[in-house]
Amino acid sequence: MSVNFLKRRNILKSANALDLIPIILIKYELAENNLVKLIVPRFQNKLLKKIFHSNKLKPEFKVTLDEIGSIVWLTIDGQKNIETIIEKMIEHFQNKGSEVNSPENRVIAFLTMLYQEDYITFRQLE
16 A cells, blocks of 8 residues: 555545545546446556557556446546435436445445545545
8 A cells, every 4th residue: 555545545534435525537438338448547657657658568558347337437527425426326226127235335345446546536525
């Protein structure tokens, strides 16, 4: 774990998780099947980017999210808190006639993973 992550984690410890508002930090694209593909930078360091770019290694890689991850990702707009995102995900699957087991736990675990990888950040409700 990076020192940066530990500092960020300390800031969020006192917050109610459901009140946090996720904010997207990386680019993404929508595939034909409505699944989200995250475009993840391979390197953050400018020198490494330059070295590996000259070796024709792509500067990013893509990660395809499953249906639940894609629904959550597409709901993140910098305005909705986690509680609202969970509600939107449940509503989406109810409209399809299906149900997600432990939706709150799944969304929080997914967003935590995205946060740890620096794909998103959070801000608190004002």
